[in-house]
Amino acid sequence: MSIPGEVTVAIVDDELPGLLGYLNRHGWQVEWSPLELRLAVTGRHPKDGVPVRIVAALDGYRALPPAWTFEDPTGGRGGASFFPRAGSIPDGRSSIFHGKGVICAPFNRLAYKTLGGPHGDWGGPEKWLEVNVPSQVRAIRLANMFAVILGHLTASPGMS
Amino acid sequence: MNQEHGGPPTVTVTVHEPSSPESMSFSWPQSKKVGEAAAEAAAAFGLSAEEPTFQNAAGEVLDRQKPLVAAGVRDGDVLDLVSAGGGV
Numbered sequence: 001m002s003i004p005g006e007v008t009v010a011i012v013d014d015e016l017p018g019l020l021g022y023l024n025r026h027g028w029q030v031e032w033s034p035l036e037l038r039l040a041v042t043g044r045h046p047k048d049g050v051p052v053r054i055v056a057a058l059d060g061y062r063a064l065p066p067a068w069t070f071e072d073p074t075g076g077r078g079g080a081s082f083f084p085r086a087g088s089i090p091d092g093r094s095s096i097f098h099g100k101g102v103i104c105a106p107f108n109r110l111a112y113k114t115l116g117g118p119h120g121d122w123g124g125p126e127k128w129l130e131v132n133v134p135s136q137v138r139a140i141r142l143a144n145m146f147a148v149i150l151g152h153l154t155a156s157p158g159m160s
Numbered sequence: 161m162n163q164e165h166g167g168p169p170t171v172t173v174t175v176h177e178p179s180s181p182e183s184m185s186f187s188w189p190q191s192k193k194v195g196e197a198a199a200e201a202a203a204a205f206g207l208s209a210e211e212p213t214f215q216n217a218a219g220e221v222l223d224r225q226k227p228l229v230a231a232g233v234r235d236g237d238v239l240d241l242v243s244a245g246g247g248v
Contacts (some may be wrong), residue, residue, distance in 0.1 A: 013181060017181045018177075018178060019179070021178075021181050022240065025238065025240070026217070026219055046218070089246060090213070090223035090224065090225075090226075090244070091223060091224060091225065091244065091245075091246075093246025094248055095247060096246065097247070098247065103247075104247040104248050105247055117248055132210070133194055133245075134210070135211070135245055135246060136245040136247065137245035137247065138209070138245060141178070143179040144179050146178070147182050147215060147242045148243055151220070151221040151242055153219070154218065154219035154221070155220070155221065
């Protein structure tokens with residue numbers, strides 16, 4: 001399923017005020033490129049202070065979830081070579097930072113098996129808004145997604 | 161910490177729902193569980209979120225089972241509503 005880029009831009013523009021407010025409260029910065037349909041959020045790992053750049057590729061959003069990845073803003077590394085180590089979060093829940101270098105959450109397109117991810121149990125990424133598994137994260141707006149990522153990043157002992 | 165008219169000690173906080181620029185103020189007994197308070201806040205924002213919890217200014221996700229005071233919530237704190245779920 002594809003949707004026009006201008007539709008995605010309008011959706012992201014509508015979500016930006018909430019996202020900006022959240023990022024300001026937590027000391028992170030955002031770059032939004034409507035031409036590339038890419039959102040980049042930069043800050044530092046809460047534990048080890050390593051600079052972190054988290055990118056959301058938003059082509060197709062919200063018919064499809066974003067493709068969230070970590071990039072090293074200082075060295076260009078990405079994927080599993082620059083990815084947070086998993087940490088414990090309350091209630092004994094698992095981290096969303098998968099050992100294969102993928103953010104394992106229904107709001108990440110790259111987590112779906114049809115796109116090379118580990119999850120074949122959520123249906124395809126076009127079903128992402130319907131995925132609601134007890135005890136697993138659920139977020140359907142950019143600010144809520146980033147809040148989940150930051151929460152798990154705060155519990156992470158550091159970058160790999 | 162507040163203690164109104166001899167009642168149980170309360171804590172007053174500002175809660176944000178991350179996708180909204182708006183915030184709301186709440187006062188709860190310190191002994192109220194994080195998960196119960198977060199569910200009340202989610203309902204006030206018109207959300208039907210399952211298992212909501214709070215995230216503090218340091219980015220930490222608070223344990224839903226703990227009383228607010230034990231989770232470190234203090235008067236004047238600014239909290240965000242987040243999903244308490246994990247990954248796989």
